[in-house]
Amino acid sequence: MDVLAIPERDRFQIVTEHDADHVIALDAGLGFERTRGLVMIQIFTQSGRTTEVKQRLFSTVAARLEPLGVPGEDVFVNIFENGPQDWSFAFGRAQYIEGDLAIPG
Secondary structure (H helix, E strand, C coil), X not given: CCCCCCCCCCCCCCCCCCCHHHCCCCCCCCCCCCCCCCEEEEEEEEXXXXXXXXXXXXXXXXXXXXXXXXXXXXXXXXXXXXXXXXXXXXXXXXXXXHCCCCCCC
């Protein structure tokens, strides 16, 4: 939240645990092995953040998980971006488009 400058009340999280044998996450040919303690994080967010901010996010996530016993090779992060027209927070309405929420950035 700090790196991406996300407001406190603008957070939505789903935590799902899977048995290690139900996850396939190879190294994409980078030459390392993952352990059974893989942590995969997918972030849905509005487009517009710079490559530098995204790189800082990746390194911050890895740095904060390491003291918790998650080695760097077990940290998999993906950012999925879209636009304000792609969000409805409730009531079947597009709050960004309808003006209830300011469009970030």
